[in-house]
Amino acid sequence: MLYNVHIERVNLKNRVEREEVQTFLKDFDLVLDQDVDYTLIIRDGAWNPAAKGSSIVATCSKAKNVLKCFGIVEELKGEGLSSTLISALIDKLFSQGQYHSFIFTKPAKAPIFSALNFKLIHSNLEVALLEHGLYDIHKTIEGIQRDHNLGDGEKAALVMNCNPFTLGHRFLIEEAAKNNREVLVFIVEEDESLFPFTTRLELVCRGVEHLENVKVIPSSEYIISAATFPSYFLRKEGERLRAYAELDASIFGNYFCKKLNIKKRYVGEEPYCSVTKAYNETLKNVLPTYGVELHEIKRKQFGGVAISASRVRKILKTGESHELSNLLPESTLEFLNTSFGREIVEKIKRAHSPH
16 A cells, blocks of 8 residues: 555646646556546656656546546556545545546446445446445436426436427427327536526426426436536547447436336437437437337428527528528527527637537
8 A cells, every 4th residue: 555645636738748648548448538627647756766756657537527537557556546546536526516426437447436435327348437425316316206296107208408499309399298198308417518508498498388298307417418428528439439328328227217217218310410310329229128118200390401409500600590480489589589698699600610
């Protein structure tokens, strides 16, 4: 066991320091994710003066309250460096008022973190997600059940970002409402979109007021979040996308569907976004293993083209707003004419790559 280890903070804006960490992580088949906002390292000179502090021997990072990008050289495993680094990261989170955290790690490493009081939520062949803190996934779902007065009957669910809420979104919710006694619409709570979460939630609530059997619910940190599905926001394809999509779908099926008695999930066909299309394919494979049917609905169209939030943002960017009345419900149109709405439109116009 090593004592009085000196931990260094990496200046992530310094290209040389960042690249040093990236190079170290390559040996562990890991990358330093772009969303990382805080990185710590330990050098071999931290306890061995003869080493002159030349090489990194351990590192870990966080992105908001998600701990990840861990690497410790083989010869120092079992020396308590994992515990030292995690304690330092949790102290940092506490100083930021964050009392709940997640860890992304490889499945083989999950027992290390379980021993440090992290609880495993789910793991697949490539990634494991654990959590630690004042609450957990069970308490969160119990809170949703209580706050939204959800009974025991069978339900259908949709998960939507609604950036912003369109007639396409409304059509999909109406289709679910026509065919089910109770429909839950989870709005992605992660604030990574041009329209803030509180605005998106309010627009959906106003847009489905006419549907008495629909309840609109914040998604929590456990549905399409930076913790469960970072690729949704990073828009990367490949193996990592598949692993994260499976993780998110399994958490939804194993926890939300079981506890809330959700038997169907509705999605719109995805003709444009490859990330969402791959996610839908994963849902088709995963949800039936939890007794949940996936219903993929053909998207509502205007002018022979599917109505989508990305299409709306593109129009807002170009300023050709005469088309919007065919794509957006009245409640969203009204919002765009408010001072805050106009502020968001200006931000969209300035954005080079809206997602």
